[in-house]
Amino acid sequence: MATTAIDRTRRMLSLVTYLRERQGARVDEVARAFGVSEEELISDLGVLPMCGTSFRGGDLLDIDTDGEHIWWHNANAVADGTGQPLRLAADEATALLVAARAVATLPGLRDDDRDALLRATAKLEAAAGENAVASARLNVTFEAEGGVFAEVNRAINERRRLLIRYYSPGRDQLTDREVDPIRLFTVGHTYVEAWCRRSEARRTFRLDRVARIELLDVPADPPPLEPRDLSEGLVQPAPTDPEVVIEVGPGGRWVAEYYPHEEARELPDGGLRITLRTSDPATLRRLALRLGGDGRIVAPRELADSARDAARAALAEYERAPEP
Template sequence: MAERPAPPKAQDKLAFLLALVPYLIDQVRVTVDEAAKHFGTTADEMRKAVMLIAMSGTPGADGTYTHETLFDIDWDDFDERGIIRFRAAPMEDKPRFSSREAAALLAGLQRVAARPEFAARVDIVELMAKLARGATGTPTPLAVRAGELASIQATLVEAVSTWRRVRIDYVTTRGERQVREVDPMSFDGVDDAWYLRGWCLTRDAERTFLLDRMASIELLGDAETHETESSTDDLFAGASGDERVTLCMPVAALPLIADYRGPDDPLSIEGERATVTLRIAHSGLLGRIAARLAGAVEIVEPASARAAVADWARAALAADDAV
């Protein structure tokens, strides 16, 4: 004789009903069998749950329940065709995301979904669709990263996890196209960008490469081990031969350049102002730092760094005027 499953506990029943109500509202129209399959239960149990919901609702201002404060099921659809559809659901005051909040959450989910290890996660796509439908307004259309970079990203993840050397076709911040062979160390995301940190065999030094500037990538043989001057957490720490640039900024802004600072970079604080010297591999990093600090940073020295940031700002203004 088959063993009968233990009856669900009260808290399990409550959790089931709390999940079922928003599901039915979100689906608008769903069959009993489809709902039962979604929750891993039987059609009979689903029918009992719907009948219970139909006797539930929210009390009115005087604390009593009326037909206007109860869930109203389309009983013809339910009894004759096995379809669950609410004609009224007393949840008009339920919290909803604003269109801006939904857009921010969707941006984060797009970034997660772009990772190769999450490519097959159907639930992320379903959640993104629910967020878009559940907002108070239509979220602003957005894209976190270009789809054509997905294969390059996947190759980089494989290279780091399997310790393989890569050959990348790379466009530098000066607009020069170069082929570099790199032994990967890490592949990390900062803000809305992804970076490969590794030992560049072409330059015989540790370098950081922006994913968006990679035109193509090729896996080579096994990578070698190299002695580095920075820890695995110092994504933008430069090499000893890099240019040293001194910046002055508010102390409160120091966390914004934490990714660019090495453990031995000089730092002095006077009152609410901080002076820090960074090792900068190329002038393109100065533009990113200036963008992060939104006008709060002063380039103290050298003069070439001040000129590089001024050129970056002029180029950005010219690009904005051309739009």
């Protein structure tokens, strides 16, 4: 399975935390822990020293290896900020203030954590001066708003079952399900992992696709399950899943960065021929519609025909729509 830039970035961020706690770690053990070859790990270690804690490259990570062990020479200074006093430029202060205000609005945040965050934000606003005024014009919201995150979090804490009405984009339908929530996590979006009583299997639900949620007076009783390893991303196709081939032009090359795939072969026009596997090929119809003229499904033929039919139906709706 080819590794995307998103996968590699996620792995390298985890690698920083992992190495800080394991001074002198063995290369083979770290590679095994992250499920990569030693060559891939050494390649990552070659990139990390070009990263730092400042948007402008200050405090670069001082990490090196002799091929057998890995050392991080300034781990403590980078982590606790003792390397040098914190100085924020205007764009850095703005980004930090916007993020802090957004996080403070998250439902489910403990009151003492929210109070501490608001106090820190107030101090930063005072130090930022006019930059704080500029940041106040920006606003960020999270998909987990609207009570869904809070209800799921409460259900997990109280070990209670949930009734949800969930939208499945691949099937374009709403279904009612009783689920026993297991944990909340974020991989790009916020999800709840739960035992679905309708399918009698572990399922993952994206919070912004929950149309309705109700906390039931029924104890949650999921079977004992090992937590899924999400280090390689949420979608991890199996070798037995159906194969899909997609061809994209230069404007659709982003597909290879966002979809786990087995192969991405260069095409003469600057595009890619991407081979991937998915347990539910029908979900890729929406990708085909999104790509428009920048890509098409090549195989399997039934899926390609289905995508063309969906595109024709969409165009027909536009033709029937009254003129504005």
